[in-house]
Amino acid sequence: MGELITSFLSGGPIPMFAYLIVSTLMFFIGVYGFLSRKNMLMVLISIELMLNAADINFAVFNRYLYPEQHEGLFFALFAIGIAAAETAVAIAIIINIYRNVKSIYIDENITEMKN
Amino acid sequence: MDTFNYSILILLFPAIFFIIIGLFGKYMKPIVAGTLGTISLSVITILAYITAYQYFFVVGTGADGAYQAINVFHFEWLRFTDTLHIDLGMYLDPISTLMLVVITTVSLMVHIYSLGYMKGEIGFQRYYAFLSLFSFSMLGLVVATNIFQMYIFWELVGVSSFLLISFYYVKPSAVAASKKAFIVTRFADFFFLVGILVLSFYTKTFDFEVLTTVGSPVFASFAGASFLGISVLSWAMMLIFMGGVGKSAMMPFHIWLPDAMEGPTPASALIHAATMVVAGVFLVARLFPIYVFQTPEVLTIIGYVGGITSIFAAVVACTQTDIKRVLAFSTISQIAYMITSLGVSGWGGHEGLGYMASMFHLFTHAFFKALLFLGAGAIIHAVHSNEMDAMGGLKKYMPISRWTFLIACLAIAGIPPFSGFFSKDEILAAAFHHDLFLFACLFIGAGLTAFYMFRLYFRIFHYENDKVYHHTPHEAEPSMTIPLIVLGAFSAFSGFVPFSKLITTDGKPFEAHIDPLVAGLSIGVAVIGIAIAFVMYRKKTSIPDQIVEKIKWLYTGAYHKFYFDELWLFVTRKIIFARISIPIARFDRRFVDGFMNSLAYVTNATSEAIKGFQSGRIQQYAFVYLLGALILIIGFTFSIWQLIC
Numbered sequence: 001m002g003e004l005i006t007s008f009l010s011g012g013p014i015p016m017f018a019y020l021i022v023s024t025l026m027f028f029i030g031v032y033g034f035l036s037r038k039n040m041l042m043v044l045i046s047i048e049l050m051l052n053a054a055d056i057n058f059a060v061f062n063r064y065l066y067p068e069q070h071e072g073l074f075f076a077l078f079a080i081g082i083a084a085a086e087t088a089v090a091i092a093i094i095i096n097i098y099r100n101v102k103s104i105y106i107d108e109n110i111t112e113m114k115n
Numbered sequence: 116m117d118t119f120n121y122s123i124l125i126l127l128f129p130a131i132f133f134i135i136i137g138l139f140g141k142y143m144k145p146i147v148a149g150t151l152g153t154i155s156l157s158v159i160t161i162l163a164y165i166t167a168y169q170y171f172f173v174v175g176t177g178a179d180g181a182y183q184a185i186n187v188f189h190f191e192w193l194r195f196t197d198t199l200h201i202d203l204g205m206y207l208d209p210i211s212t213l214m215l216v217v218i219t220t221v222s223l224m225v226h227i228y229s230l231g232y233m234k235g236e237i238g239f240q241r242y243y244a245f246l247s248l249f250s251f252s253m254l255g256l257v258v259a260t261n262i263f264q265m266y267i268f269w270e271l272v273g274v275s276s277f278l279l280i281s282f283y284y285v286k287p288s289a290v291a292a293s294k295k296a297f298i299v300t301r302f303a304d305f306f307f308l309v310g311i312l313v314l315s316f317y318t319k320t321f322d323f324e325v326l327t328t329v330g331s332p333v334f335a336s337f338a339g340a341s342f343l344g345i346s347v348l349s350w351a352m353m354l355i356f357m358g359g360v361g362k363s364a365m366m367p368f369h370i371w372l373p374d375a376m377e378g379p380t381p382a383s384a385l386i387h388a389a390t391m392v393v394a395g396v397f398l399v400a401r402l403f404p405i406y407v408f409q410t411p412e413v414l415t416i417i418g419y420v421g422g423i424t425s426i427f428a429a430v431v432a433c434t435q436t437d438i439k440r441v442l443a444f445s446t447i448s449q450i451a452y453m454i455t456s457l458g459v460s461g462w463g464g465h466e467g468l469g470y471m472a473s474m475f476h477l478f479t480h481a482f483f484k485a486l487l488f489l490g491a492g493a494i495i496h497a498v499h500s501n502e503m504d505a506m507g508g509l510k511k512y513m514p515i516s517r518w519t520f521l522i523a524c525l526a527i528a529g530i531p532p533f534s535g536f537f538s539k540d541e542i543l544a545a546a547f548h549h550d551l552f553l554f555a556c557l558f559i560g561a562g563l564t565a566f567y568m569f570r571l572y573f574r575i576f577h578y579e580n581d582k583v584y585h586h587t588p589h590e591a592e593p594s595m596t597i598p599l600i601v602l603g604a605f606s607a608f609s610g611f612v613p614f615s616k617l618i619t620t621d622g623k624p625f626e627a628h629i630d631p632l633v634a635g636l637s638i639g640v641a642v643i644g645i646a647i648a649f650v651m652y653r654k655k656t657s658i659p660d661q662i663v664e665k666i667k668w669l670y671t672g673a674y675h676k677f678y679f680d681e682l683w684l685f686v687t688r689k690i691i692f693a694r695i696s697i698p699i700a701r702f703d704r705r706f707v708d709g710f711m712n713s714l715a716y717v718t719n720a721t722s723e724a725i726k727g728f729q730s731g732r733i734q735q736y737a738f739v740y741l742l743g744a745l746i747l748i749i750g751f752t753f754s755i756w757q758l759i760c
Contacts, residue, residue: 035738035741106732
C-alpha cells in the first residue's frame with residue numbers, strides 16, 4: 001500500500017493491482033446490485049457493471065502482461081458490443097413486461113412464467 | 116397305422132367349430148350356430164363309430180390274442196431334454212375307443228336336445244361354442260398318448276365345465292357354483308400334477324405306452340425310494356388318484372358336483388353325469404397296470420374310497436328334494452361303483468373282472484344317467500321348477516318323458532334286462548369275490564339306488580295325481596323327445612354288448628357269465644328298494660313323515676349332506692384362511708409392502724423438505740451460485756496455498 005501511495009505521489013506509472021482493485025470493486029458492486037435490486041433496470045445496470053469490470057481486467061492484463069499484443073483490447077471491444085446488443089434485448093423485454101403488468105419490479109407481480 | 120388316419124378328425128372337428136362358433140357366433144342366427152355344432156358332432160359321432168368298428172372287428176386282436184394299442188398320430192411338441200419331452204398325439208386302445216363312442220353319442224344327443232331346451236336363451240351361440248370346446252377337450256383327454264397331454268386336456272375340461280356351469284352368469288348362485296367347481300377340482304388337480312411330476316421324475320417318461328407295459332423296466336428306478344415310510348411310487352400314484360378324486364367327485368372332494376347343477380340341464384347331463392366326471396375312472400383305468408402291479412396298496416385305498424362314497428352319496432340322495440341334486444348324488448354314487456370296481460380288480464382274464472365291469476358300468480351309466488338328466492330337463496322345462504313339491508301326477512301330461520324316465524330308473528336300479536343290471540351285477544360279483552366289506556357297501560348302495568330313483572319317479576309322475584298346475588304341463592318338442600327315445604333305447608339294450616369280449620385288463624377277451632347268487636341278491640335288493648318307494652310315494656301318504664320322525668338324526672344329517680360343505684368351509688375359513696392366509700397377507704402388507712412404502716415415503720419427505728429451493732426467483736439462484744463459487748474459490752486457494760507453503 002505504501003508503494004502505491006509513493007508511486008502515485010511521485011507521478012510514476014500506476015501499478016497493475018490498482019486497476020484490479022477498481023475492477024474487483026466494480027464487479028462486486030454489480031453482484032450486490034444484481035442480487036439485491038428489485039427494479040429490473042437496476043438489475044440490468046448491475047449486469048453492465050460486472051461486464052465492464054471484466055472489460056477492465058482484459059484491458060489491464062493485456063496492457064501490463066503482453067504489451068506488444070492486442071487480443072485483450074479487442075476482446076474488450078467485442079464484449080462492449082455484445083453487452084450493447086444484450087442491453088437492447090433486455091430493455092425490449094422489460095418494456096414488454098411493463099406493458100403487460102404495469103410494473104418493472106421483480107416480485108410477486110411477475111409470476112406469469114412460473115410453473 | 117394308416118387305417119385310422121381319419122380318426123384325427125374326431126379331435127379337429129369340435130376344435131374348429133368351437134373357434135368358428137365362438138368367434139363368429141354373434142353374427143349368426145342362434146339356430147345356425149346350433150345346427151353347425153350339431154352337424155359337427157354328428158360327423159364325429161359317425162367317425163367314432165367307424166373307428167370303434169374298425170378297431171374291434173376289422174383290425175381285431177393281434178397275434179397274442181389281445182387288442183393292440185395303436186398310436187394313430189404322434190408328434191413331439193415340447194422338447195426339454197433328451198428324456199423329458201411332451202408329445203401330443205392320438206392313442207387308440209380298447210378303453211379310449213370305448214370312451215370315443217360314449218362321449219360322441221351322449222354329446223350328440225345333448226346337442227340335439229339343447230336345440231329345443233335352450234331355445235330363446237340369451238347366449239345360445241356361446242352355449243354351443245362351449246359344448247364344442249368341451250367335446251374337443253374330453254375327446255382329447257381320452258385319446259391322450261401321454262400323461263401330460265392328458266393333464267392338459269384334463270384342465271381344459273375343467274375350464275369348459277366352469278364356463279358351462281356359469282352359463283347363467285347373472286345368477287349369483289351359478290357364479291358361486293362355477294367357482295366352487297373350478298376351485299375344488301383345481302385343488303385336486305394340484306395333487307395330480309405333483310403326482311405326474313414325481314412319477315415322471317423317476318421313470319423319465321410321460322408315455323402311457325411305456326408306463327402301462329406289463330413288467331416295464333422304468334419302475335426299477337423307484338427301488339428303495341421312500342417318503343414317510345411309504346414308497347415314492349405309492350405316493351405318486353396316490354397323488355395322481357387325488358386328481359381323479361377331484362374330477363370324479365369322490366369323497367371328500369364331492370362337494371362341487373351337487374352345486375354344479377346350477378348350469379343348464381343338458382350341460383349337466385353331458386358333463387356332470389356322463390362324461391367329464393368319469394375322467395377319474397378313466398384315469399385309474401388308463402394307469403391300471405401300474406396300480407395293480409406296482410402299488411396294490413393304493414388300489415385297495417381306491418376301492419375303499421369308492422365303496423364309502425357310494426353308500427354315502429346314496430344315503431344323501433334319498434333325502435334331497437331338488438330333482439337335479441338327487442341325480443347329482445346318484446351320479447357320485449354310481450361313479451363310486453366304477454371306482455370301487457377298479458379297486459377290487461386283478462389282472463388278466465377273469466381276475467380282471469372288476470376292470471371290465473367298471474368300464475361296462477361307465478358305458479351303460481353314461482346312457483341312462485344322461486337320459487335321466489335330459490328327462491329331468493324336460494320336466495323342469497314343463498313345470499319351471501327343480502323342486503319335487505312342484506311336481507306330481509305328470510304321467511298324463513308327459514308320456515314320452517315318463518316312459519323313458521322309467522326305463523332309465525329301471526336300468527340304474529339294476530332290473531334285468533335293462534343295461535344297468537348287467538354292469539352292476541359284474542361290479543357286485545367282482546366285489547363279492549374280493550372284499551366282503553366293499554360288497555356290503557355296494558349291495559346296500561344298490562338297494563338305496565333303487566329306492567331313491569323310484570322315489571324320484573313316483574314323486575314326479577304319480578304322487579298327487581290330481582295336482583293343479585298354473586300352466587298345464589305339456590310334452591316337450593321333438594328335438595327334445597327324440598334324444599330321450601334314442602338314449603332310452605341305449606339304456607335298455609346296451610347291456611347286451613359283450614363287454615368281456617372287448618375290454619379287458621390285458622386286452623385278451625374272456626368269457627364272463629352271470630353269477631346266479633350275486634345276480635339274485637342284487638335283483639332282490641333292487642326290488643325291495645322299488646317296493647318301499649312304491650309304498651311310500653305311489654300316493655300321498657303320511658308314511659314318509661313317520662319314518663323321518665323315527666330316524667330324525669339320520670335324516671337331518673343326510674339332508675344337510677352330512678355337513679361336508681360346512682366342514683370344508685370350516686377348514687378353509689377357520690383354519691386355512693384364519694391361520695395361514697391372513698397372517699401371510701398381514702406379513703405381506705406390513706413388511707414387504709411396508710419396505711417399499713417406506714422407500715417412497717422417505718423420498719417424498721426429502722423432496723417435500725427441499726422443494727422450497729426451486730422458487731423460480733432468479734436472484735436467489737444467483738446468490739446460491741455465488742456462494743458456491745466463493746466456497747470453491749476459497750477452498751482451492753487454501754489448498755494451493757498449503758501446497759506452496
